[in-house]
Amino acid sequence: MQLDPVILFFLLGFGAGLLKAEMRLPSAVYELLTVVLLLSIGLKGGMELAETDWVRLLPQLGGVALMGVVLGLLAFALLRLSRKLPRSDAAAIAAHYGSVSVGTYAVAVAFLDTVGVPYEAYSAAFVVVLEVPAILLGIILVRGLRPDNGWNEVMREVFLGKGVVLLLGGLLIGLIVGAEGVEPLEPLFIDAFKGFLALFLLEMGLVAASQSGTIRRHGIFLLGFALVFPLLGAIVGGLTAWLLSMSLGGAVLLATLGASASYIAAPAAMRLSVPEANPGLSLTAALAITFPFNVLVGVPLYYGVLNALYPATGG
Amino acid sequence: MKRKLLTVITEQALERQLVQCIKAAGAHGYTITEARGEGERGVRNADFDQGANIRVEVICEASVAQQISRELHRRYFRDFAMVLYLSDVEVLRPEKF
Numbered sequence: 001m002q003l004d005p006v007i008l009f010f011l012l013g014f015g016a017g018l019l020k021a022e023m024r025l026p027s028a029v030y031e032l033l034t035v036v037l038l039l040s041i042g043l044k045g046g047m048e049l050a051e052t053d054w055v056r057l058l059p060q061l062g063g064v065a066l067m068g069v070v071l072g073l074l075a076f077a078l079l080r081l082s083r084k085l086p087r088s089d090a091a092a093i094a095a096h097y098g099s100v101s102v103g104t105y106a107v108a109v110a111f112l113d114t115v116g117v118p119y120e121a122y123s124a125a126f127v128v129v130l131e132v133p134a135i136l137l138g139i140i141l142v143r144g145l146r147p148d149n150g151w152n153e154v155m156r157e158v159f160l161g162k163g164v165v166l167l168l169g170g171l172l173i174g175l176i177v178g179a180e181g182v183e184p185l186e187p188l189f190i191d192a193f194k195g196f197l198a199l200f201l202l203e204m205g206l207v208a209a210s211q212s213g214t215i216r217r218h219g220i221f222l223l224g225f226a227l228v229f230p231l232l233g234a235i236v237g238g239l240t241a242w243l244l245s246m247s248l249g250g251a252v253l254l255a256t257l258g259a260s261a262s263y264i265a266a267p268a269a270m271r272l273s274v275p276e277a278n279p280g281l282s283l284t285a286a287l288a289i290t291f292p293f294n295v296l297v298g299v300p301l302y303y304g305v306l307n308a309l310y311p312a313t314g315g
Numbered sequence: 316m317k318r319k320l321l322t323v324i325t326e327q328a329l330e331r332q333l334v335q336c337i338k339a340a341g342a343h344g345y346t347i348t349e350a351r352g353e354g355e356r357g358v359r360n361a362d363f364d365q366g367a368n369i370r371v372e373v374i375c376e377a378s379v380a381q382q383i384s385r386e387l388h389r390r391y392f393r394d395f396a397m398v399l400y401l402s403d404v405e406v407l408r409p410e411k412f
Contacts, residue, residue, distance in 0.1 A: 027367070271328045275394035 004114050006107065009198040010295055013205020018212070025203045033200040034264075035166060037106050040189040040196070042170015043182055045124025049171065050178040052122065060244045064126045064254070065133050067240045071233055071258060072098025072134035076141055078229070084221050085281075091141035092270045092277035096286045097229055098134020099262035102127055102163060103204060104294045106197050108256035111299050112249050113194075119249025123257075128167045130257055131265050132158055138266070139273045147273050154273055161265045204291065211288035218284055226289035230259035234302045238310070248310050255302040259294055261286035316409035319380035320372060323387065324350055325397040327367040333387070334371075340382045342375040343412055356396040368396070374404060374412045 016023050025033075049057075076094035079085050085093070105127055112119050135158050139147050147154050158164070174182055182189070215223060237258025241251035263286045271279055323333065330347065337345050350370040373383065380401055391397050406412055 268328055271326070272332075275391075 004107075004111060006110055006194060006198045006201050007295060010201040010205045010292070013202040013207075014209045014292065015205070017206040017209025024206065025199070030200075030203050033196055033203065034102075034162070036189070036196045037193075037200055038102060038163060038166035039170040040193050041102065041106060041109070041124045041127070042167045042172075043174040043185070043189050044121045044170075045167075046171040046174015046176075047179045047182050048121040049125070049175045054122070054175075057122065057125065060246075061125060061129050063240060063244050065129050067236060067254075067258065068098050068100075068130045068133035069137055071236055072137040074232065074236070075229055076138075079225065082221065082225075088142050088274050088277040089281055091138045092266075092274055092279075093225075093282045093285060094141065095135045095138025095270050096261045096263070096266040096282045097233065097290075098137060099132075099266045100127055100130040100257045101260035101262055101286070101291060101294075102167070102264075103200065104256055104260035104291060104299075105253065106193075107201070107295050108253055108299050108302075110194055110197055111303065112252060115303070117249045117252070117303075118247065119253055120246060123250055123253045124167060125171060126254065126257060128164055128171070131161075131163055131262065135262075135266050135269045138270060142274050142277075149273060154269065157269045157272060158265065161268060163265045201295070204287075204295075208288050208292050211284055214280055214284045215288055218281055222281060222285050223289060226261075226285040227293055230261075230290055230294055230298055233258035233260070234298065238302070238306055242310070248306060251306050251310050252299075252303045255306060256294065256299055259290075259298050259302065261290045263287045263291065316406055318374050318404055318406045318409065318412050319377050320374050320402045320404040321380045321383060321399070322402070323371040323373075323397065323399045324352070324368060325371070325391070325399075326395055327369050329391065329395060329397075330369055330371075332390075336386050336390075337371070337373055337383055340375075340379050340386065342373045342379050342383065344373070346372045348372075354396065354398065374406060376412070 072094045075097040076090055079090035079093055080087070105123075109119070136154070139154060234255040235258075237255040238251050240258070241254040246254065261282075263283065266286075267279060267283055270277060270282070325333070327349075334345065334347075348370045350368040352368065373380070375383075384399060384401065387397065387399060
């Protein structure tokens with residue numbers, strides 16, 4: 001299997017970070033990269049939605065939202081059964097793993113483009129739908145139905161995070177103007193996608209390396225969870241795709257989403273709503289372990305397994 | 316004229332709540348800058364959203380500064396990375412603060 005060049009950018013960042021090289025992207029650049037990636041993914045999905053009868057997708061969206069809840073509950077159950085973590089930490093980590101990472105999704109999209117497997121670009125809508133339920137679940141698992149900071153504040157945090165706003169915004173713009181309307185924007189958002197992704201991964205490599213020092217502090221249990229849960233999540237994602245009769249490419253995307261852990265929306269929301277949970281635990285697991293694992297090993301693995309097992313009749 | 320300068324260094328995630336608290340206590344203004352550093356809760360190097368710190372400065376009357384300090388202490392000291400200190404400052408236009 002050929003190595004995707006964007007992966008090498010991740011390794012470059014990771015290596016440079018471990019060696020403490022004098023390199024750092026300004027945080028404004030990282031912000032911009034995130035914005036462009038979110039809008040690119042949204043626009044691409046919106047363009048496809050413009051061509052499809054998207055009312056047909058409503059049951060799929062429901063199924064995917066359910067998947068988010070199942071993933072969160074599964075993670076919480078495993079963490080609690082281990083008796084290693086207090087309830088608040090277990091719930092916070094479950095919220096991260098039930099929610100999803102757009103960066104990982106982007107890597108899977110780039111991977112599918114490279115190997116030439118078609119996929120449902122409207123899966124971008126699934127990313128939006130998956131971001132939210134597990135975060136709400138995590139809060140409810142600790143606080144019940146009455147969060148300290150009130151539901152208004154929680155909803156604001158969850159629905160007005162940049163992930164949801166920009167993905168949804170991109171989807172809507174793509175849906176409204178269609179492929180023709182997006183054409184003048186293509187050089188930036190479609191053609192340059194991989195370039196932006198490469199820069200984004202360079203920065204993510206640096207961040208993952210800077211977080212990796214904390215892995216030892218949190219012990220072998222967290223490391224194990226952050227490596228094993230993605231595999232379970234990928235199985236849940238693959239099964240969901242099969243139940244929703246998506247194509248092979250779509251199944252790889254959903255498996256990747258199931259395997260991924262949020263490091264933008266979930267940390268911000270959980271920090272404010274469940275402040276007693278140690279943010280270092282979930283962020284280390286999601287950023288320093290699960291993200292690199294998915295980028296380097298997970299995505300090709302999910303593709304390999306699904307390619308062998310997934311019924312050709314899907315989609 | 317003497318006033319208090321209240322400085323809070325804390326997690327960026329708290330910015331909105333902090334501003335609300337400052338205004339509710341009756342302060343007339345505040346200044347926020349991005350910050351990085353290292354302390355009890357590890358390096359906060361701002362290379363990533365969740366690791367970012369802010370520094371909030373408020374110049375106000377002593378009673379207002381006390382009230383904000385008490386409120387922040389009660390709400391955030393236990394669970395958040397937060398450093399808070401008060402200093403005396405001379406201001407030229409006391410009516411402004």
